[in-house]
Amino acid sequence: MRLPALRSLVRVARWPGLLLLSCALLACDSTTAPDKVHVEFWTMSLKPKFTAYFNTLLSSYQASHPGVALEWVDVPWDVMQTKLTAAIVARSAPALVQLNVPWAYDYSLVGALRPIDDLMGEDRALYTDGAIADLTFNGKLYGFPHYNSVNVMAYNTALFRQAGITKVPTTREEQLAVAKQIRARTGQYGFSPALGKIAGVFLEEGLPLIEHNRAVFNSPAHVALVAKLADAYKAGGLLKDKLFSEDNYPASIDAYKSGRMAMLEAPPSALTRVRDDAPDVYAVTDVAPVPIGGPGIAAGGWLFHFAMPRDTTGRVALEAAEFAKFLTNDENQLAFAKLAGAFPTSKKAAADPHFQNMPMDTGAYGKAMAIGAKSMNIVRTLYVAGVPGFERLNKRLQDAVESAIIGRRDIQAALDDAVAFWNSKLSP
């Protein structure tokens, strides 16, 4: 290139270039002082409802830990996996990340999280046994338990009365029968089971998916359960909107709030939305325990915790662990659980009178919290562990059950095909 051309280019590029250089220099000048440890942590869809709670905690922690610079990032739950995966691959993951149990299990399988046994130490005794068990994968602990959830069953007494139902269902079978009766007599839907997580539905009923490394979900008991679901679906007893979605909760609560659905299986916090958005429906809402399945496990266990991505090491890991213990200590868990309508996972907070002696006459929400608290000792996060390539196998099971329930395929044939596929992939 001739010199004049280069000169003209330099002249043109001079100011943007200087600007870029300035930006780069400014970017290098991090707000974190060199002697401070930067601890970034991600939460899942907690802003803006819990912004004040976290800001108070952060201020208090930083005041007592001047050597730590905390950075809180709230990530919407539906993009959490995408962002976290990208961050882990790019080695820019946060020091702590809030996850649910199945996601943590998946990440632990590929080595994207680090075990925290060494960092937890004796403090593991502070948390409930169920929470520690939920977060122990292949003998190693992978998270600091935060809060848990358990479902209750809210039901619309007006629709029950209109349908002539006097007994609240206590088993899944009774609930499906009630759903059909509701549809037949009121024209509204009965309820919306979480059929997008069919593996969990089977497990709640005590029906195993695998025994002795062979798929067994085509047994008569499995077929009978799917047949009952198909029967209720055909009779119009199940809400069709998002019925097979992985997350059917928004559609369910909308249907319940609008009086189109008689029963809502949800955490107690859902009742506050009904109370605020549909006071007329809330006024006729009563609450009962969710129908308990075969193994006596309460549905809806969904433990959140703080996990550590694999690249959290050294002093950052130590400071992050201390901060995680602060976030999940008795006092802070109790405050958060009260605020969120959730249930704590620290033993002391779970034993607090707020949960154990909750009056049953404080409206549907209070009753839901009281019932939920009583179910906490039988709640576990149900998911299938230790099956390589589970996503693909689960997809085949999911499609088989969906096609059977909506009547596209014979139930036994659909489950037989899915079992054959599973067994061809499971090692002998």
Added chain:
Amino acid sequence: MSVDSARIAVPEPRGAPAGRAPDERARPEAMSGPRARQARQAWLFLAPALVLLAVFTFWPVLWGSILAFTEYKIITPPTWVGLQNFEDLLDDPVFYISIRNSLLYLLIVPAIQLGAIALAVLVNNNLPGIKLFRAAFYMPVVTSVSVVGIMWGWMYNEQGLINAVLQWLHLINDPIGWLSDDRLALFSLMLVTLWRGLGWYMVLYLAALQSIPKDVEEAAVLDGANRWQRFWRVTIPMIMPTILLCTVLSTLSAMKVLEEVLIMTKGGPVSSTYTGLYYAYDQGIRAFNFPRALAASMVVSVFCIAIAWLNFRFLRPRHR
């Protein structure tokens, strides 16, 4: 269908590219002096864009293509497994459904092209308030796909606007599960794509219509051609390059449809709305099976290339 890809497209040049010597054979000898300097300057100005393309497009495509032949977890180095990931695809019925749905999605291409031409002809008239109509038809293009997805999700709901209107008109008794019926869901998504894409292609056709010289139309009028004959014999041939461009773009967008599925159905019910690219997304982002996602993407790319080639083969104007 994504219209983003369309936004960077440039219509086919009508004449020889600027700067090219009339006699191509003389070019090597002619590359000296001012012309060589001009070429170097051109490359210099192209360089930033080329560097960005190399880093953010060519390299990911190349590396992704290599990874499709490996076993790769996010934290372990990839190991070569040959065609194993492609064999796994052939073993998965959902992948067949996905490719079938992507091909079915091509049904909207003629609909979107005919609709866009009709709209362009309509808004090409000098009628009072026509700018308002143009803006209204273009509105879906500038609306976020998330907003579009949520809005149509409400309208398709069993208690949504569409069912309410149909019931009010006594055309149906029970609400239709537009997105919950596995026989209808894909077509419901196609309608959303059609609605989103019409405005974009309308603008392209409008530009093409307005570039037709008036004297050609006037000559046809003098020759006694009626309105219909003028449309078929003058307008359509004159906008044929734009038709080719729009058809290729909409075909590729239809093959690569993702957002509508992701926001509105997530592939369900019963995998009836899986498309090729959604399958790749699902495998990569949800199941962490990146090699199979990349293998699926490669298969979709092969289909895209083949279909684009067919478009060029049959739609390229033979006479200018």
